[in-house]
Amino acid sequence: MVTTTAAADPAADSPPLAETIRGLGPLVLDWVDLRRRMLRTPGVQVAVRVGDELLISGALGTADAEASLPLTTAHLFRIASHSKTFAATTVMRLVARGELRLDDTVEQHLPELAGTPLADRTVRELLGHQGGVIRDGDDCDYWQLMRPFPDAAALGAELHQDDAASFDRNLHFKYSNYGYSLVGAVIERVTGRPFADAVRAEILDVLDLPRVHPDLGGADGPDPGELAAGHSLLLDGDDHHFVLDNPATGAMAAATGFVACAEDLSAYAAAHVMGDERLLDDSDKRLMQRTESIVTVEGTEQGRYGLGLELHTVGERKLVGHSGGFPGFVTRTFVDPQDGLVVSVLTNASRGPAHELAVGIVKLIDLARRTPINDPSDPADDPAGLPLWTAAGFGRTVVARLGRRLMLLHPDQEDPTADAIELTVEAPDRLRMAERPGFGSAGEPVLIARSEGADPAAGAVDHVRVGGMTTWPEAAFRARRREQMGRSARPGASDRLTEPGP
Template sequence: MTDLSRAAVRDAVGYFDSWLAFRQRYSRIPGVQAAVLHGDEILLSAAYGHADVEAGVELTPRHLFRIASHSKTFTATAVLQLAEQGTLRLDDAARRWLPFLDGAPLSSVTVRELLGHSGGVVRDGHDGDFWQLYREFPDEATLRKIATDGADIIPPNERFKYSNIGYSLLGSIIAAASGQDYNTYVRRHIVDRLSLADTGPEYDPARAGEYARGYTSLAYADRRIPVDHVDTAAMSAATGFYSTAQDAVRYFSAHFHGDDRLLSDASKRLMQRAEWQVDGSDGEYGLGLDRAEIGGRRVFGHGGGYPGHITKTYFDPEAKLAVSVLTNAIDGPAEPLASGLIRMVNLAVESSGGNGDERRSDVDLDRFTGRFATMWGVQDVVRLGRRLYLFRPVADDPTQPTTKLDVVDDSTLRVVGGIGFGSYGETVRYEFSGAEVVSVRGGSATTAYPIERITAAVATQERVSVGDPLR
């Protein structure tokens, strides 16, 4: 599934924007920043919530986020650039570039094994509490100590074994091979080449006021507290980068097929080829890139987990689609939100292929759309292509179960599909005042109202009683 019409993507993005705004509030996430790119056009660059809750600073598309393990894609890109130039080889042993590894178990681990998390290297050393800010991230001397102190956990190529230490060593290899420190190399040869003004390899104190504040989780407390930004030191190649959602999708657009700004297509396909099935998931990993199949669409990208920020970006290199979602909470649902856009696009493409409800082409489908609420919850009537759907915006995947709505007349729909416990075959009847929806009687024959009306009622009513309903 590759071909995408701009109209289908715009339909999906239109709902995605509304859904993200709802999910930010519903999930009690301090802030969500998102961007969608198709072809060479940014179709969405938006932000919801707050960059700083305590100070009341609203989040904008220009606020900076720590995108953490997205850094690995920059590192892999840099390695493949050096390989294309003949400066290093993917089968070079690590000791060729890092003499301090001579005699250590990791000395023979290859560059390619480090890129694909195939080297059996310890994930974060034997004391990873820098992730909780108990102390600073490892400097170069500490990284060398970690790499030579029982860092060989399993034999190379036994299985996929994710390693931040392995990618930190790749940063040192890039520095040794290029003659430039890692941060300088990736800035000059990747960030500046793409004119990514809001992207960098490490925390920039000069821009401290531009970062979205990170926050702790609600899993262990009833409130979130701020988390300070810190420098990741010798681990920037694994987790140091900052960016915005808009810059992130622009960066990944350089990994679309046919784009030669950073790498040849041959190198990009090498990065995107599966090296491993990731145990315990449906995903795979290439060289610095996640691989996933979402609704039949093959996508690539990476996630990032940094103290206070959780982020995710996906891209389809053939259809030239990219989506990035950045959250400033350590339990932020960036992955399901980003994959939600892919699922919406897939459904919009399916709904644009002539299989819509063409029996009533005289009726404007958009008149039925909106967000409606009952005491039981919220439902969205959404147009994608030539079809109307009933979505549950509280769900991680609102497109499932797929509930289609056929047009009966200019004020009536019929439920088609959905789960067996739903209202299959029943009607959804609208009351209009001019072009505005007053109410909708649908599932379980209950009356729903535009969500603003129910929200206002909750703000003023003390209780719900028979004869005094929430409305």
Template sequence: MPEALDAATLREALAYYDRWLAFNQRYQRVPGVQAALYVDDGVAFGAAYGLADVENAVPLTEQHLFRIASHSKTFTATAIFQLVEQGRVRLDDTAAQHVTELVGTPLGERTVRELLAHAGGITRDSADADWWQLWTLFPDRSQLLAVLRDSGSAVLPENDRFKYSNIGYGLLGLIIEAATGTSYNAFVQTGIVDKLGLTGLGPELDPNRLGEYAGGYSALSYADVRVPIDHVDTRALAAATGFFGNARDLVSYFSAHFPGDERLLSDRSKREMQHPLWTTGEADGPRYGLGLQVTKIGDREYFGHAGGYPGHITKTFTDGERRLAISVLTNAIDGPATQLAEGGLKLIDLAGSKERGEATGLDRFAGRYASLWGVTDFAVLGGRLYVIDPTNADPAAEPQTLEVDGDKLRVTSGSGYGAYGEAYAFTFGPDGAVESIRGSSGLSMQPVEKFALPDRVTVAQ
């Protein structure tokens, strides 16, 4: 169980997270959202919202598959470390020691370690990468080698700075193939996916399972409606971006990176992967290890990865110390996966931020209520009542805390612009359900399912 979270507190946090995700899928106009949380030794939460196929109104399920894109880099790094442990690859080997076509080229001298850390100074996607908008096919092996042999692909000296490179990870895929004598896809399927017994993960688009994939959709930044985007094979860039998965199996895979779990790697290898080597931008921003992003949220540090594929945006955070992993998968090219995953972690931390409250009967106040100005959530977290704005990107940002006073809830914290010191007055029906609330600011609110707008808002007569 996560540090400072008992079973009841975690249950409350996840119950509200479920409602918050459902709201944000609709509010942010994301076709579909799939999420899962792994805690300690199993999946503690899984859900899906919205549609897998908008045109045919197919509901999204927890079994639908997403293209998880750059999550592939974590599998590639895991495979490299497996080969290191087997003595078939060394982190200080140069690429050309394994991929002989690169002998005598600048990128042939980049080391495996530099490639894993995005420290090789290699072009991100080459000078012509319109495969990312499906104007051309992803490169095959010969095309990837042509990019790698091009002197212009070495855009910076090695170890100059962090320089994210899908081409560099494509090269790691070639190194795995040379070291194992088998294809990249076959090696990671056997050595990682099958070893964990996960059927909802795989290294590349599987044409036999097309009916299981959630459709991908374009953005709203340049159009009023989304259009579907076809799934395509990523070919020689599978090691950088080819993987598919569902949220449940993805968090289960990341659980194998918890300390003490040696199904895939020794703890020594995992520590090396998770150790942050490079800042990726601002000095206090996210960092990068060997195949893993390292991010600080609040006071805690998480490792994991994001993924961006034409039509799908995905994110995973893992806290090895608390044995917790969360994944959120979205099927839009502008999907807010990172925000939605961070929201779950922040709600869990908010629920466990104080000693558990002892008040009873709080659930009768909980729910979502609406006025002309928007919606307000009353949520029970850690045995306490909070007022939360579900439209806020951070659901734990300055939440109002409440104390029960009969059928009123007095505001005991929050901004001075808010309702500190005032109260929400609840009216309950004969069945005990909330009929209405007189808000702390004097506005009336109704349960959101009962709230309806007229054709035109006019002054009451």
């Protein structure tokens, strides 16, 4: 099931990026839902915006697979390590007001940790995962929901142990949830408020986001009925999802506790775009977004990190943001700080494809923004019924308008733009693939055959021939495939779908 939130009517002076994205909404949501079904993911929320304008929003699949509860755009997801961006942003606001310094040490604000291996770690080192702090403690089976997440007393006890630091300061990038739990404790000590209250005052109230919550439970937590269910990991193709418990995260909320819907998460993320100074001025945002660590393992770069933000490159875009992984949930947000693009994808299954889907959405947007190879076809000449989805024995194809380009895509793939090829219109139902080198059918025609007696303008398609291969609307292809399977299963029939030639 798909539910969508309609975006506002475009203003006359909308920027080109927003115009492009607005036209891609149906294609983006259809592709996300296809990948969701192919990867057996119960539910996916998507939000795409430019600055303060929400351009695409959708909810696909189910909020609870066991209860067959349809997912909506209002359901709340665990966004897990996105929490680190909220904690880091709160720290930067305190720094801007002179209430905290990035070079302050842990023991300056948490004197109870004096004499421990973590006493000399600085706030900046914690934000950039350069403090060498143990990742999740000696017994982190709370991630398997075998026991509660640590409370302040349990966390404090572990941080007093000799192995609370795995490395010396600034020796290696070492991702640490305990390190960010320490950041949360510092925020509490500096502000004199519980972490949730501090973040609400510093961020959520400023941005008017009352449905973003720093954790479950308590007076600040959401109504349980608002939550999407998290679903278990699929070990293999024969496994089945089941619904997982959804606990509070105790003293680890600054590392992993937050819940939000995609629309609200993207609205928060937009405050990290340059020129938006509701939370931070641009100089502070540049500091957060600067490369603090290049993570290289055995000569291969694994990623980059700033202060509370992951740094990514997709195509030519330099993106910041974060991922999140929690039992039953995987999430991803990308922000382009320069042109204001924000993409948030939330999934409610362990090992859900949030990163893959977010990257694919960015690539679709950028494909649509490229200058056409040939003179662009007039959209008024486009075949009726676009985007036009068809299927054949080798997978699906889709003909769609992406910005000024008419394209043939292969949407079964993780990257929906892989092997995409531009089309020109030669006649209402005759298209031509661009000339280029490759292993496919470049330069050949794409012919659309309408149902007998149908008006071409009505869009009723019988089949499409792509480089000589016939493809059908998916319902028709599935029916043909069932017929083929039935023929091969009859007594005495050949095991082949077609009889062999001479």
